[in-house]
Amino acid sequence: MERRLEPEVMDDPEQAGAYAAADFDASNQAFADRCVEALRGVERGLVVDLGCGPADIPLRLARALPPGVRVVGVDASAAMLALARHAVGGAARVDLVRAYLPDLPLRPGACAAVVSNSLLHHLPDPAPFWRAVRALGRPGAPVVVGDLFRPPSEDDARRIVREAAVSDHPLLERDFFASLLAAFTIDEVCAQVRDAGLAGALRVGAVSERHLLVRGRLPG
Ligand SMILES: C[S@@+](CC[C@H](N)C(=O)[O-])C[C@H]1O[C@@H](n2cnc3c(N)ncnc32)[C@H](O)[C@@H]1O
DSSP states (O other): OOOOOOOSSOOOHHHHHHHHHSOOHHHHHHHHHHHHHHTTTOOEEEEEEETOTTSHHHHHHHHHSOTEEEEEEEESOHHHHHHHHHHHTTOTTEEEEEOOTTOOSSOTTOEEEEEEESOGGGOSOOHHHHHHHHHHBOTTOEEEEEEEOOOSSHHHHHHHHHHHOSOOOHHHHHHHHHHHHHSOOHHHHHHHHHHTTOTTTEEEEESSSSEEEEEEEOOO
16 A cells, blocks of 8 residues: 555644543553663663654653653644643653754754654655654664554554544544554665664564564664
8 A cells, every 4th residue: 555644743733632632551651661671771861752742752751761861852733732731740851842853953962862653654754854863862872763554455554443442532533544544664664764874773673563663772
C-alpha cells in the first residue's frame, strides 16, 4: 500500500482533546521504559521529546529519570501544548516549548538524549527530522524513536484500529486509521536512517504488530 499523508500538526482543539483523552497507557509506558533503559548512565542534562503532544511521555520520563535530568517537550500545536501545560501543572523537571520542527530553539549538541514517539508518520518529509535528531544530540547521545509502521493494506489498517480499541471517540478512530496509512514501512525507516548517515549507529525493528522502534547512540 502506498503511503497516504495525513495533516501534519494536530492543531484542531477537538482532535487534540480526543487524543489526550485516549488510553495510551500501555504503549506510552512501554515507550518510556525503553527510553529509560536506553538512557541508563545519563545522570544529568536535557532530554528532548520531539512532537510531545499532551506530554504524557515527558511526565513519565521525568518521574523515572535521575534528578539531574530535565525533559523538554516540543510540539508545534498550540492546542496540544495547552493540554500538555495542564497535564504538567507544577511537575518538576518538565519544560514545554512550542516550535515547528526542524526550527527548534535548541542549540546543536544541547541534548543528552533525543526521543520521539508517533511524530515521524506526521512528517511529509522525514529527512529534516533525522537531521534534527543528529544535530540536537551531543556525541554518543542515546536516541529512541518510536512510531507506527504502515500495514500492507487498508483492510489490515481497519482491523488494527478495531482491535486496538484505544477509544471509541470517532475522531480518534479516524486519526488512528489515517496515521496507519501515513506511517512508513520498516524498510523506509531503515533507508531514512541510512540516508542520515546513522546506519551504523541506530537499529530499526518492529516491537509489536504495529509499532517500530529506532534506537542506538549518535556517533561519538
Ligand atoms: C500523534 S502525536 C504524538 C504525541 C506524543 N508524542 C505521544 O506519543 O503521545 C504527534 C504530535 O506531533 C506534532 N507535530 C507534527 N508535526 C510537527 C512538527 N513539524 N514539529 C513539531 N511538532 C509536530 C503534532 O502536533 C502532534 O502533537
